[in-house]
Amino acid sequence: MTTPAAPQPPTDPGAGLPGLGPYVSAIPVRPATLSDALASEWTKIRSVRSTLWTLGVMVALLLVVGVLAAIAVTAYSDQPPGTDEVLELGFFGVLLSSICVITLGVLTVTSEFGTGMIRTTLTACPSRGRVLAAKSCVFFLMVFTVTAVTTTVVAMLQTALMGGRAADGAEWARATLGVGLYLALLGLASLALGAVVRHSAGAITIVIALVLLPLVMAMFMFSDRLTDVRTALFAYSVPSQIASLYDASVGVSGPSGWQAVGIMAVVAAVALGAAFFVMDRRDV
Numbered sequence: 504m505t506t507p508a509a510p511q512p513p514t515d516p517g518a519g520l521p522g523l524g525p526y527v528s529a530i531p532v533r534p535a536t537l538s539d540a541l542a543s544e545w546t547k548i549r550s551v552r553s554t555l556w557t558l559g560v561m562v563a564l565l566l567v568v569g570v571l572a573a574i575a576v577t578a579y580s581d582q583p584p585g586t587d588e589v590l591e592l593g594f595f596g597v598l599l600s601s602i603c604v605i606t607l608g609v610l611t612v613t614s615e616f617g618t619g620m621i622r623t624t625l626t627a628c629p630s631r632g633r634v635l636a637a638k639s640c641v642f643f644l645m646v647f648t649v650t651a652v653t654t655t656v657v658a659m660l661q662t663a664l665m666g667g668r669a670a671d672g673a674e675w676a677r678a679t680l681g682v683g684l685y686l687a688l689l690g691l692a693s694l695a696l697g698a699v700v701r702h703s704a705g706a707i708t709i710v711i712a713l714v715l716l717p718l719v720m721a722m723f724m725f726s727d728r729l730t731d732v733r734t735a736l737f738a739y740s741v742p743s744q745i746a747s748l749y750d751a752s753v754g755v756s757g758p759s760g761w762q763a764v765g766i767m768a769v770v771a772a773v774a775l776g777a778a779f780f781v782m783d784r785r786d787v
Contacts, residue, residue, distance in 0.1 A: 566656070682748050
């Protein structure tokens with residue numbers, strides 16, 4: 504008759520092999536910091552195809568529409584050469600490219616929720632506020648840099664094609680740095696809404712509706728009693744605020760160029776605050 508073997512005591516995972524001492528991992532274990540989250544978000548945002556496509560279309564719209572507008576005005580304008588406001592023609596490309604920025608801002612967050620990758624992200628960095636802050640910083644810097652550089656190139660090409668009067672430093676700053684800041688802040692607001700809604704199509708639809716709704720509402724306000732409301736809706740709509748960055752006269756009845764940037768900064772800050780609040784109180 505065989506005697507059953509005596510039960511073995513549970514093995515301590517940290518004890519290691521007999522005679523070799525406790526096991527020590529070669530990989531350093533430490534809490535994730537903001538710099539780690541920034542590096543992770545930069546790797547993710549530059550390695551997905553949605554970023555390449557949306558930024559590529561945005562740059563193409565800025566360049567093609569800007570150059571075509573300059574060519575059309577030069578060929579068909581009745582005014583003598585050198586009298587057109589050259590930098591103002593960049594408005595049309597920026598207005599179209601804002602849709603690309605909105606789309607990219609939403610996808611920066613919602614794509615992870617759609618694929619379930621957000622679980623891996625939050626496992627590596629449990630602080631949801633830190634993850635959202637890292638996404639916001641990387642997205643803002645990337646969009647601002649690409650937009651500012653592209654609008655500068657477009658303005659230089661338009662000036663070379665049309666001649667026009669020499670724009671001063673303030674006009675150049677609004678048409679390049681100001682436009683870059685405004686679009687990056689608009690994208691941040693879209694990113695924050697994506698973090699709240701967590702659905703790509705729904706968030707993109709909501710942001711585009713909010714951008715276009717003031718103009719559409721103002722167009723159907725025919726009553727004289729609604730004149731002040733109609734004027735305010737026109738003046739504070741996103742297209743009018745972008746236009747004010749190119750033409751100072753647009754800001755007579757509404758915010759001027761830099762005031763428009765300040766308004767969008769407040770909107771983005773409020774949206775991000777709401778996104779931080781919602782993310783901390785939701786399960787994945």
